[in-house]
Amino acid sequence: MLLATVFSTFNACKQSDESRKKVLKIYNWSDYIDEDLLKEFPVWYKEQTGEDVKIVYQVFDMPEVMYTKIAMGKEDFDLTCPTQYVIEKMLKNDLLLPIDRNFGKTGSFLENISPFLRTRMDAFSVPGKKAEDFMVPYMWGTSGILYNTNKVSKDEVQSWACLWDPKNKGKILMKDHYWDVYNMAATYGFYDQISSGKRTRYTVSNDHTDADIDMVEKQLKALKPNLAGWEADFGKEMMTKGEVWMDYAWSGDAVWSIDEAKKVGVSLAYEVPKEGSNIWFDGWVIPKYARNVKAASYFLNYLCQAKIALRNMNISGYCSAVATPEIIEAQSDSTITETSNLSYFFGPGNGKLHINGIQYPDSTIVDRCVLLHDFMDKNDKVLEMWSRVKGNNVN
Amino acid sequence: MPYALFLVFFVLVPMALIVFYAFTNTDGQFTFANIQKFWVHPEAMNTFIYSVVVALITTVLCIIIGYPAAYILSKMESRKAKLLVILFILPMWINFLIRTLATVALFDFFKIPLGEGALIFGMVYNFLPFMIYPIYNILQKTDQSLIEAAQDLGANPTQVFLKTVFPLSIPGIASGIIMVFMPVISTFAIAELLTINNIKLFGTTLQENIYNGTWNYGAALSLLMLLLIGVTALLNRGGNSNAAEEGNLI
Amino acid sequence: MIKRILSSSYLGILLLMLYAPILIIIIFSFTEAKVLGNWTGFSLKLYTSIFHGGIHHSLTSALWNTLIIGLIAAFAATVLGTMAAIGIYNLMPRTQKAMQMVNTIPILNPDIITAISLFLLFVSLGISQGYTTVILAHITFCTPYVVLSVLPRLRRMNPNLYEAALDLGATPLVAAWRILLPELKPGMISGFILAFTLSIDDFVVTLFTIGNEGLETLSTYIYADARRGGLTPELRPLSAIIFITVLLLLLIINQRAAKKKL
Numbered sequence: 080m081l082l083a084t085v086f087s088t089f090n091a092c093k094q095s096d097e098s099r100k101k102v103l104k105i106y107n108w109s110d111y112i113d114e115d116l117l118k119e120f121p122v123w124y125k126e127q128t129g130e131d132v133k134i135v136y137q138v139f140d141m142p143e144v145m146y147t148k149i150a151m152g153k154e155d156f157d158l159t160c161p162t163q164y165v166i167e168k169m170l171k172n173d174l175l176l177p178i179d180r181n182f183g184k185t186g187s188f189l190e191n192i193s194p195f196l197r198t199r200m201d202a203f204s205v206p207g208k209k210a211e212d213f214m215v216p217y218m219w220g221t222s223g224i225l226y227n228t229n230k231v232s233k234d235e236v237q238s239w240a241c242l243w244d245p246k247n248k249g250k251i252l253m254k255d256h257y258w259d260v261y262n263m264a265a266t267y268g269f270y271d272q273i274s275s276g277k278r279t280r281y282t283v284s285n286d287h288t289d290a291d292i293d294m295v296e297k298q299l300k301a302l303k304p305n306l307a308g309w310e311a312d313f314g315k316e317m318m319t320k321g322e323v324w325m326d327y328a329w330s331g332d333a334v335w336s337i338d339e340a341k342k343v344g345v346s347l348a349y350e351v352p353k354e355g356s357n358i359w360f361d362g363w364v365i366p367k368y369a370r371n372v373k374a375a376s377y378f379l380n381y382l383c384q385a386k387i388a389l390r391n392m393n394i395s396g397y398c399s400a401v402a403t404p405e406i407i408e409a410q411s412d413s414t415i416t417e418t419s420n421l422s423y424f425f426g427p428g429n430g431k432l433h434i435n436g437i438q439y440p441d442s443t444i445v446d447r448c449v450l451l452h453d454f455m456d457k458n459d460k461v462l463e464m465w466s467r468v469k470g471n472n473v474n
Numbered sequence: 475m476p477y478a479l480f481l482v483f484f485v486l487v488p489m490a491l492i493v494f495y496a497f498t499n500t501d502g503q504f505t506f507a508n509i510q511k512f513w514v515h516p517e518a519m520n521t522f523i524y525s526v527v528v529a530l531i532t533t534v535l536c537i538i539i540g541y542p543a544a545y546i547l548s549k550m551e552s553r554k555a556k557l558l559v560i561l562f563i564l565p566m567w568i569n570f571l572i573r574t575l576a577t578v579a580l581f582d583f584f585k586i587p588l589g590e591g592a593l594i595f596g597m598v599y600n601f602l603p604f605m606i607y608p609i610y611n612i613l614q615k616t617d618q619s620l621i622e623a624a625q626d627l628g629a630n631p632t633q634v635f636l637k638t639v640f641p642l643s644i645p646g647i648a649s650g651i652i653m654v655f656m657p658v659i660s661t662f663a664i665a666e667l668l669t670i671n672n673i674k675l676f677g678t679t680l681q682e683n684i685y686n687g688t689w690n691y692g693a694a695l696s697l698l699m700l701l702l703i704g705v706t707a708l709l710n711r712g713g714n715s716n717a718a719e720e721g722n723l724i
Numbered sequence: 725m726i727k728r729i730l731s732s733s734y735l736g737i738l739l740l741m742l743y744a745p746i747l748i749i750i751i752f753s754f755t756e757a758k759v760l761g762n763w764t765g766f767s768l769k770l771y772t773s774i775f776h777g778g779i780h781h782s783l784t785s786a787l788w789n790t791l792i793i794g795l796i797a798a799f800a801a802t803v804l805g806t807m808a809a810i811g812i813y814n815l816m817p818r819t820q821k822a823m824q825m826v827n828t829i830p831i832l833n834p835d836i837i838t839a840i841s842l843f844l845l846f847v848s849l850g851i852s853q854g855y856t857t858v859i860l861a862h863i864t865f866c867t868p869y870v871v872l873s874v875l876p877r878l879r880r881m882n883p884n885l886y887e888a889a890l891d892l893g894a895t896p897l898v899a900a901w902r903i904l905l906p907e908l909k910p911g912m913i914s915g916f917i918l919a920f921t922l923s924i925d926d927f928v929v930t931l932f933t934i935g936n937e938g939l940e941t942l943s944t945y946i947y948a949d950a951r952r953g954g955l956t957p958e959l960r961p962l963s964a965i966i967f968i969t970v971l972l973l974l975l976i977i978n979q980r981a982a983k984k985k986l
Contacts, residue, residue, distance in 0.1 A: 104938075109948040138940070138945075138948040148936070151843075152847050320759065342757065342762070343757065343762045
């Protein structure tokens with residue numbers, strides 16, 4: 080009976096509908112946004128709409144936890160920021176609400192997002208639901224090899240083959256993340272078919288046929304003895320300490336690692352090998368159980384302004400999806416001697432920008448990267464393959 | 475008993491939910507497929523056995539290292555002993571993740587490669603206090619008069635220990651084993667960090683399954699683990715009460 | 725004599741090994757490097773930046789929450805556990821065994837299973853999650869440990885003392901208060917400490933029961949950061965401070981106790 084009283088008093092304290100409409104619950108990765116913005120947004124929102132809003136901010140460590148909480152726990156977050164294949168899964172499983180683009184006098188900043196990403200986003204549309212209506216890309220990047228320039232030459236890392244090279248045995252880390260690894264192994268394994276034109280990089284990584292899965296398994300099993308181990312988040316740290324020479328990394332992490340390593344005298348660099356890799360992006364979505372869609376949509380609009388995007392880029396170290404001239408100006412660095420062709424991202428006329436080539440990959444790099452889809456019904460099979468590869472400690 | 479109610483609610487009901495998940499597939503239909511999957515897939519089985527072995531080694535090491543420590547502590551002056559016992563527990567208050575990372579840094583410092591040895595070290599390091607504590611508690615409460623009686627009857631110190639003190643302390647060891655054995659099997663972070671994910675413990679398997687959405691399989695796995703626990707617990711219980719009785723008869 | 729030296733050194737070596745990683749944390753709290761193990765020169769900057777978190781994702785609020793949750797959960801667990809231990813002690817042997825087995829389930833269960841099952845429980849009951857659910861969850865997995873601490877004490881206790889008090893005219897409540905509790909106190913204290921330790925370190929169970937109001941404990945804060953940008957460097961000075969503080973407190977308490985005895 081004691082418990083019953085506890086629960087009933089507790090439920091009575093639950094927020095009333097009225098006050099909940101004034102709250103915006105945001106669920107995000109850690110260190111992925113300038114938190115001062117969370118204080119400034121309510122002010123902006125009041126100016127634009129005359130309404131009050133209070134932000135409740137929560138962080139998650141893994142998108143899987145986020146997915147579980149929303150799918151099974153029906154948590155009423157208004158906004159969350161998953162990676163694109165999780166967005167795909169959520170869209171397919173009817174877990175997202177469309178973004179309300181009616182911004183009244185404010186106007187929409189959503190068009191600031193680079194058309195490059197907006198077109199690629201369409202690949203995730205399902206019948207009846209256009210992807211662009213449900214997500215706003217936030218940060219994006221490539222995946223590639225982070226390597227120690229003193230131990231491994233730039234030439235070597237032009238091909239994924241360097242990971243399988245026995246001379247690097249025990250000095251390589253691979254991500255404990257089956258999406259990216261699948262893409263890498265498939266692209267590498269089928270490269271002869273790709274270069275002869277028989278298959279495209281896109282189908283190689285996204286078809287998920289049984290034959291593809293087998294090839295991936297074969298490649299990974301050959302790779303495994305060469306690895307020091309599989310890391311989930313501490314790879315960058317081991318690289319900065321010089322304990323391993325190569326690590327599969329995302330571009331944003333690579334930028335972080337290179338900086339940190341410089342401070343201790345270790346020289347790192349990042350390359351996307353010639354066989355190809357993937358482009359990933361994180362995007363903001365409004366989950367199904369959200370209660371404040373209006374504020375959520377306005378928040379997304381807010382984030383797409385150039386100066387806001389720049390602030391977030393600086394805090395997180397990642398590369399924003401926003402592509403306006405202000406960004407070009409802010410991010411251009413005349414001390415960088417090489418130029419990169421970024422017309423695909425910023426629009427025509429940006430063929431020779433002096434800009435950080437890791438954050439903003441040259442068009443030749445982007446041409447060999449694909450967007451990865453969720454494994455959908457092949458998920459179980461891939462997971463089984465993955466656990467066969469990771470092994471049973473006996474071999 | 476209010477506790478019984480509490481337990482029923484907070485322990486049995488969630489467990490029932492787990493059972494439910496274990497026996498259903500993604501569409502909610504009743505099936506034995508999940509249990510079959512376990513038997514059919516050697517890796518899960520192998521991981522499980524390996525984890526059990528690691529847990530056994532860790533537990534034994536904890537007993538071997540911990541018992542003497544607890545014994546020495548129990549013989550010391552009460553105030554000093556209490557202080558030292560708290561000192562043994564204190565590291566536990568530093569967050570688990572940072573402690574494990576510091577252990578990694580330690581290994582780096584001494585240039586010892588990570589791997590199985592590091593794993594065992596990390597496990598023992600983490601769980602040793604859990605073994606020392608109950609043993610110390612029991613030893614400390616051992617009725618002095620029993621020991622004196624044994625001495626009066628002419629036993630030398632070794633005999634006193636083997637025949638009197640040790641058997642009386644077995645419940646403490648049992649508690650220690652409970653607090654060490656199963657948790658070792660289910661801890662995943664230590665294996666992940668101290669072996670760079672090369673060695674996979676059953677806890678990691680479970681975690682992967684839950685995180686990657688294959689809940690049903692994960693639930694089935696944990697049920698199997700519980701069965702194992704149940705069996706060991708039953709055996710333990712049986713042995714426990716016998717030892718206690720013997721202790722009282724002296 | 726030799727025995728004394730041997731035993732002291734045995735303990736000493738053990739303690740040294742136990743504290744070696746802690747020493748590393750403390751040493752590296754004096755450098756700014758983001759990675760534990762890199763040394764970028766002596767600096768006290770981390771010590772000052774601990775308190776600079778924003779309102780939303782802040783180390784200090786996480787720490788505060790952890791302490792509060794830990795204390796409340798440990799306290800409740802101790803009370804509940806002691807009551808339970810007494811209850812179990814008085815049961816018939818068969819029920820006793822059953823109760824003990826159920827009691828042991830939370831200890832033996834992998835924490836992720838406990839976490840998920842509690843999560844599902846709260847979801848299906850429609851209870852919105854937050855402080856209360858976390859505390860309830862912590863109580864769930866802490867209480868068995870308290871029971872395990874107190875029960876042996878009960879067994880060792882001379883049952884005649886309680887009977888004697890009753891015979892002498894004390895009501896059961898007074899008898900319990902005056903006789904049982906002092907006997908059980910060491911067990912209760914060790915149970916409390918154990919429960920508190922477990923609660924502050926817990927991660928998975930907390931993760932699945934914190935709901936969506938932005939509640940964070942130290943563990944969830946740390947793990948969230950670890951995935952993104954490596955382990956928060958400010959943790960090192962924080963841990964060092966916590967550690968030294970508790971150590972000093974202990975020594976002071978100990979000194980006081982010594983003076984009392986004299």
